[in-house]
Amino acid sequence: MASYANGVAADSIPGVRWVKSSASTPEGGSCVEFAALPDGDTAVRNSRFPDGPALVFTRSEIEAMLIGVRQSEFDHLID
Structure with a gap:
C-alpha cells in the first residue's frame, strides 16, 4: 500500500476521488478538495x-x- 507525504503532486495520486463542498463556488474556483487515500490518510x-x-x-x-x-472554532477566519 502506497504512502504519500505532504507536498506530493495531487495529480500523481492514482485512483482517488477528489470531493469538494457543495457550498463551493464553481465560477470563482474557491474550493478545497479532499480525497481518501488507500492507507486511511486524507489528501487535501x-x-x-x-x-x-x-x-x-x-x-x-x-x-x-x-x-x-463543527464547534465553530474557526469561524473567526471568515468573519
Whole structure:
C-alpha cells in the first residue's frame, strides 16, 4: 500500500476521488478538495491548482479539524 507525504503532486495520486463542498463556488474556483487515500490518510488540495501540491493528514488529524469546525472554532477566519 502506497504512502504519500505532504507536498506530493495531487495529480500523481492514482485512483482517488477528489470531493469538494457543495457550498463551493464553481465560477470563482474557491474550493478545497479532499480525497481518501488507500492507507486511511486524507489528501487535501486547492481546486484552482489541481496538479499542485497536496497536504496529507492522518485520520485523527482530519477528525480533530472536523470537530473544531463543527464547534465553530474557526469561524473567526471568515468573519
